[in-house]
Amino acid sequence: MAYDTVDDAFHFVSDAPPGERSAVVRRTTGEVFLASFKAGYDERPDGFETNPDYRTIPHRQDLDPGKALVLEFIRSRCPAELTRVEALFARSGAFRNVKDLLRRQHLLESWQVFESQRIETLLRQWCEDQGLRR
Structure with a gap:
């Protein structure tokens, strides 16, 4: 999986207030699925929350040591x-x-x-x- 793909998704999520955008990555393929609740779209697959193959990309505030x-x-x-x-x-x-x-x-x-x-x-x-x- 290319790090750049995750980095792009990380910036997508982090360029908005926490909770406004989301992204998940499928571990086996590296495919990323985006959601923007304010813009009204959600590409994330059904059941991703309970499927261990998917990981939610963190928001910068989740990683930031401040x-x-x-x-x-x-x-x-x-x-x-x-x-x-x-x-x-x-x-x-x-x-x-x-x-x-x-x-x-x-x-x-x-x-x-x-x-x-x-x-x-x-x-x-x-x-x-x-x-x-x-």
């Missing part, structure tokens, strides 16, 4: 800001405020690359855990 990943990045790239970033997580809007800080530190692009690579690693691990072969 705060832990941000703190890992801060420790490695600008450790002097660690206390400030930890304090930001005590208030609402933490991720927005962290991104503002990274922008001021000229680290936003580095963060985006770091985050993207970590999400890819997590999705590849999910594929392996689900028995999806590359």
Whole structure:
């Protein structure tokens, strides 16, 4: 199975709020079936929920390590800001405020690359855990 197929489905699901879109992959064939509840279509086969050959593609929020990943990045790239970033997580809007800080530190692009690579690693691990072969 091509990783790119799962990655495309992952982005389809994750580009909408959780629960608005869904995708399942058939382990034996790698075929992906999409659903968009807001758009009113559902390609998923009947009975996929109880068929062990199908796996529901996770939403990014299901894989995202969130705060832990941000703190890992801060420790490695600008450790002097660690206390400030930890304090930001005590208030609402933490991720927005962290991104503002990274922008001021000229680290936003580095963060985006770091985050993207970590999400890819997590999705590849999910594929392996689900028995999806590359």
